[in-house]
Amino acid sequence: MERILKKFFELTANPYGSLAEWKEKNKKKVIGCYPMQLPEEIIHAAGMLPVIIWRSNEPVTMGHAHIAPFNCGLTRSFVDDAVKGKLSFLDGVVFYRMCLQAQSLPFIIERNACPSYMEYLYLPALYPGASIRDYLIEEFERLKKSLEEFGGQEITVQSLNRSISVYNRNRRLLAEVYALRREKPGLIKGREMQAIVNSSMLMPKEEHNRLLEELIPELKKRSPADQKVRVVIYGGLCQTVQPEVLDLIESLGMVIVDDDMYVGSRYFANEVEASEKPVESLANRYLKKLPPCPTKGDWETDWTDYVIEIVKRNKAQGVITMLVKFCPPHLCYYPDLKRKFAEHGIPEVLIELEHEVISLEQTRTRLQSFIEIIGGV
Numbered sequence: 404m405e406r407i408l409k410k411f412f413e414l415t416a417n418p419y420g421s422l423a424e425w426k427e428k429n430k431k432k433v434i435g436c437y438p439m440q441l442p443e444e445i446i447h448a449a450g451m452l453p454v455i456i457w458r459s460n461e462p463v464t465m466g467h468a469h470i471a472p473f474n475c476g477l478t479r480s481f482v483d484d485a486v487k488g489k490l491s492f493l494d495g496v497v498f499y500r501m502c503l504q505a506q507s508l509p510f511i512i513e514r515n516a517c518p519s520y521m522e523y524l525y526l527p528a529l530y531p532g533a534s535i536r537d538y539l540i541e542e543f544e545r546l547k548k549s550l551e552e553f554g555g556q557e558i559t560v561q562s563l564n565r566s567i568s569v570y571n572r573n574r575r576l577l578a579e580v581y582a583l584r585r586e587k588p589g590l591i592k593g594r595e596m597q598a599i600v601n602s603s604m605l606m607p608k609e610e611h612n613r614l615l616e617e618l619i620p621e622l623k624k625r626s627p628a629d630q631k632v633r634v635v636i637y638g639g640l641c642q643t644v645q646p647e648v649l650d651l652i653e654s655l656g657m658v659i660v661d662d663d664m665y666v667g668s669r670y671f672a673n674e675v676e677a678s679e680k681p682v683e684s685l686a687n688r689y690l691k692k693l694p695p696c697p698t699k700g701d702w703e704t705d706w707t708d709y710v711i712e713i714v715k716r717n718k719a720q721g722v723i724t725m726l727v728k729f730c731p732p733h734l735c736y737y738p739d740l741k742r743k744f745a746e747h748g749i750p751e752v753l754i755e756l757e758h759e760v761i762s763l764e765q766t767r768t769r770l771q772s773f774i775e776i777i778g779g780v
């Protein structure tokens with residue numbers, strides 16, 4: 404078990420070296436996918452390795468000349484990595500119009516890093532009506548065609564369904580790990596859980612599946628740490644949270660029973676149905692309204708209700724908001740989330756996450772006050 408977790412930690416701490424090595428060894432193309440909704444299965448079926456774009460561990464330096472300092476950490480860090488040449492091993496990048504900040508990236512990357520392959524999709528908001536679905540399918544078909552041209556390999560119904568099945572297997576295994584944590588809170592540390600999901604974004608799913616199949620029986624033999632106060636964390640759109648923050652939550656006597664984070668349960672939510680029209684099945688997954696995504700512009704489904712349901716289902720005593728600094732989709736939603744948590748009597752605390760500097764002392768103080776409030780609930 405320790406060997407597998409170590410592998411996950413090493414990969415997530417240094418994806419650059421591991422991916423460049425993988426590419427050299429396997430002679431396959433590696434394609435960066437901008438989070439959070441791209442159909443990785445199409446890239447996989449084209450015989451390439453899709454990886455989800457990550458936030459580096461370095462402060463932004465050269466990137467400052469290309470992107471505004473009030474952009475979120477992921478966009479700044481990604482541009483910084485690109486202009487420093489750290490991403491030159493990527494054969495291509497796929498973006499889509501997700502939020503204002505992500506929208507400007509393709510232009511910056513094209514001008515300064517110029518990968519051999521770049522695609523920009525216009526994935527729609529979830530407005531009602533069949534035309535949205537038709538349009539989405541067309542966009543996915545366009546991606547499929549351009550990958551076929553770039554890779555010189557046809558993506559057949561069979562190959563796409565095979566990829567879907569590998570990805571579904573990964574989703575099921577990750578869901579199993581999450582079920583274990585819900586059953587025995589404290590069994591898996593917050594930083595371990597994040598590395599488990601994050602590594603799935605950065606390695607071939609076949610290998611990740613094999614590792615999870617080995618890991619799960621070992622995790623079951625573990626004894627959960629003795630923690631008292633049950634909390635749910637949510638937010639963290641597009642990027643990882645500093646593991647130190649997760650450690651801090653646990654060191655103060657709280658246990659994370661469940662989450663609604665992107666590098667968490669959102670990543671593996673919803674399987675794709677195998678069918679004779681796999682592109683349509685991928686579109687159907689995108690169009691699912693749960694988990695609600697504040698970048699999808701759906702006014703019928705309420706994100707707060709979804710988080711409240713997770714809190715209640717897990718008998719959690721409080722909820723911790725992980726808000727990525729300068730993330731408008733989450734920021735705009737936050738007042739409503741906060742108001743509804745209060746209406747339901749759910750204690751909530753806001754932790755703002757910044758890419759470079761995070762004052763752990765300030766975070767500690769906030770969390771200490773929070774646990775004082777909920778400890779007696």
Ligand code: SF4
Binds near residue numbers: 475503729733
């Ligand atoms: S959704 Fe938020 S975290 Fe993601 S790219 Fe946009 S601003 Fe950044």
